Amino acid sequence: MNWSKYSAPLAFYPLAGKMIPWFSAVAALAIAVGLYIGLLVAPTDFQQGDSYRIIFVHVPAAWMSMFLYVVMAIWAGVGMGLNARLSFMMAQAIAPTGAMFTFLALLTGAMWGKPTWGAWWVWDARLTSELILLFQYAGVMLLRTSIDDLRRADRASGVLALVGVVNIPIIYFSVKWWNTLHQGASVSMTAAPKMATIMLTAMLLMTFGFWMYSIAVILSRVRCVILERESQPAWGNPSAAPEVAEAR
Amino acid sequence: MYWGSVSEFLAMGGYGLYVWTSFIATALGITWEVLALWRRRAAALADSRGIVRSIE
Known part of the structure; x- marks a missing residue:
């Protein structure tokens, strides 16, 4: 099977359409x-009480906010390296979902911070760098829409996305590098999780669910982007200029 | 099942406001995104001048 044919947006469109129901169902x-498990089965936390249950949406949302940013930057990089239109379309399709999860991570974090720390917001390294990530998503999306020439818009926002990747390790390691009010990682790649198995199970299931959800909505959005871009009139035709302006 | 009653479940040990705000906000975010995508798709299909029929 020749997979490279799916790098053409109009060939990828039906393939994406077939995958969406599966990812949505999972x-x-x-x-x-x-x-x-998280709300009904897991017991309460002896230190934080039931406010700890917020982590079942907070941690998956925060993980997705960082992960999606990296994936978006990779697609932008691939797009620039291979001059592949579909890669830029993928980068464009990822940004709104990443921004939403960043916003949710900040909001649910505030909901956890108020009862636990006594403050909705503090300017510690973890919170501040995550807020910067929200501005980065906004910047990448705004830069794309502010440039009329699509290819230049893709490249400019792609460069911005790639440069911004530097913030991801800063967010991730902020709780180690600085003395933050935000607690350290309960789950890491190098040590056994510092959580009860039942709580960990619920959190990992939610993370997996958010991950599959992200794939489903991103595929769905990339189909919209393909339609929007491919149905634009040809650039060479001067009589199509008003239509092009309208389509953007 | 950890909870003894529905009111106990809703109270979340006194943290109900924070816990439910978090979960409802997340649910609203997801619902909003899906609805927005649905409308965007309808608009894109309407403007696509039939290219979908030629590719699907």
């Missing part, structure tokens, strides 16, 4: 089971 199932 996402719905994982989130349903995750919510059931």
Whole structure:
């Protein structure tokens, strides 16, 4: 099978359409089971009380906010390296979902901070760098829409996305590098999780669910982007200029 | 099942406001995104002048 043919947007369009229902179904199932375990089965935390249950949406949202940014930057980089239109379309499709999860991570974090620290917001390294990530997503999206020439818009926002990757390790390691009010990682790649198994199970299920959800909505959005871009009139035709302006 | 009653579940040990705000905000975010995508898709299809039929 020749997979490279799917790098053409109009060939990828139907393939993406076939994948969306599967990712949606798996996402719905994982989130349903995750919510059931997290809200109904898992016991309360002896230190934080039931406010700890916020982590079942906070941590997955925060992970997705960082992960999606890296994936967006990779697609932008691939787009620039291979001059591939579909890669830029993927980068464009990822940004709004990443921004939403960043916003949710900040909001649910405030909901956790108020009862736990006594403050909705503090300017510690973890919170500040995550807020900067929200501005980065906004910047990448705004830069794209502010440039009329699509190819230049893709490249400019791609460069911005790639440069901004430097913030991701800063967010991730901020709780180690600085003395933050935000607690350290409960789950890391190098040590055993500092959580009860039942709580960890719920959190990982929610993360997996958010991950599958992200794939489903991003595929769905990239289909919209393909339609929007491919249905634009040809650039060479001067009589199509008003239509081009309208389509943007 | 950890909870003894529905009111106990809703109270979340006194943290109900914070816990439910978090979960409802997340649910609203997801619902909003799906609805926005649905409308965007309808608009894109309407403007696509039939290219979908030629590719699907």
